[in-house]
Amino acid sequence: MKEPPLPAQSAPTIRLLPTVHLHAVNAQTMKVACSNCNLRELCMPVGLSPQELARIDEVVATRRKVKRGTTLFRSGEAFESLFAIRTGFFKTCVNAEDGRDQVTGFQMAGEIIGLDGIVNDRHTCDAVALEDAEVCVMPFDRIGELAREVSALQHHVHRIMSREIVREHGVMLLLGSMRAEERLAAFVLNLAQRLNARGFSGSELVLRMTREEIGSYLGMKLETVSRTFSKFAEDGLIEVRQRHVRILNAAELQRIVNQQSAQ
Amino acid sequence: MKEPPLPAQSAPTIRLLPTVHLHAVNAQTMKVACSNCNLRELCMPVGLSPQELARIDEVVATRRKVKRGTTLFRSGEAFESLFAIRTGFFKTCVNAEDGRDQVTGFQMAGEIIGLDGIVNDRHTCDAVALEDAEVCVMPFDRIGELAREVSALQHHVHRIMSREIVREHGVMLLLGSMRAEERLAAFVLNLAQRLNARGFSGSELVLRMTREEIGSYLGMKLETVSRTFSKFAEDGLIEVRQRHVRILNAAELQRIVNQQSAQ
DNA sequence: CGCCGCATTGACGTTCGTCAAGTCTAGTGG
DNA sequence: CCACTAGACTTGACGAACGTCAATGCGGCG
16 A cells, blocks of 8 residues: 555645654564654653663563554454554444444554553454554553553553543534534544644645545534535635645634534 | 432332432531442442552542532643542533533442543543532542552553543444434433442433433433433333433333434 | 423424435556 | 556435424422
8 A cells, every 4th residue: 555645736745644664574563662762752751761761661562563454453352452553544433233333533643542441351442454554562461560660651641541531522522512514624623733743744634534434433424524525625725635635724624613503 | 409209100219319428527528438438349449458448548538519500620620639429410511612512421429520630630621510419539649659559449540541431432422323312212221220230220210410411412402302302201111200200111212222323 | 479490392494314326546457 | 558447435406303493381499
């Protein structure tokens, strides 16, 4: 799966995807260290002493490559480890007994997945790679041991879980009280902001997911997603070409998000 | 706020609300112990040694009474403690800049609130008592210290946070893919099941929240909540008299929840 | 006893889902 | 290199579900 370059009309070349390449190793899993990882400030606590950092290297047991379209874990599987995304892009989704399916989030480099598995020692959702990906495998019992010694790590784990709870509050607000345009505007801006925080363009993005997956996440049908994209494009807020989106008027998108639906 | 008895037609008197009364003390806050709390198995890890249990008593600094309609904490306030609900009933809600408001959950005895505040040392939602309530105040830094020594407590904290994440996944599924009847059926069954787990009737419940609050939680308008209740009553699934609800046909309600909306 | 907030119910309108064509694009194989 | 195909996306027409607005009922509390 090669990385499609931006369409020709794109401005000065801005990398659209992480270019984190270590010494390429062809194994499925490999040894690795946080201490020299350039995503460290995203997934590890800051202000650690070199000694502490060295100890935390022990937490990351291995890395694992996940091919696009395959699952990192699946609902019902035994929970053993959290995963820190090094490269690539995931979706997580829960499935009801009746076959219904809900995307609960999209995760990118530096983010942690698997937190749902802690409570019952079983994963309760699927994590699917939307592009070829690589994750750091962090056995949860080792995280626990180390957190007991390094209080900064303990607090970091708490913060990561709390952040996920707060994020989901935001999704509940979106699903519970926003209309289609507001949802999609919020979604695009959120993606752009997260990519921007990782050093990529805050205005050009390549969606890694289908319209249907966006719709599942936002509680709308794929046709409505498509129509709403088209409407934004007509209004000059964005350019859309398949999965390539360019934000032309972020301020107006933000206004749409914030506008009370009672109009 | 006295406890309204069940309507006369109710079967053998089943207590509808927790009757947890310790030595009544009229102070706003008071000293307390987990070791002899009858909600222990709900909010504390199981299988602790007496020594460990004694140490955990230290975590609970004080109790605090919260009058109906007042807030336990408010979005923006400094985060210092988690709260374990001893008696009473709360809602938590997030508010967007534009004044929109979303109920993110309803909490009852034995449940923990405040987890959202950990990530930024500030609360990010409001917790409002829907009836007079009493909570155990657990300073978070003391939880942290103790969790470093008592690994069962550490794991328990992780599990509580993970459980909240999983619960919110369920809410996202509900908001993202269910229709009004399915949402309300799921809501009623969930409430009944949680009350049942606390020793109350699993079929008679007194709603502590307004139709509008239910609607906010479920992503629908109060009129739709009311209409859907009426429809369930017409169909003989429940009896509704204001906030008193009696479940007549739980199996059919469950079928409604599980039915694929594509019909 | 009367008031006020909450709940119910009806009529109507909007938004979004459904169904159905049809188009585009990336990937495949000749 | 080009044709072919399958999956993803777009667009339109229509209808159902739910929101909106408004009137009325009910009950708890002062």
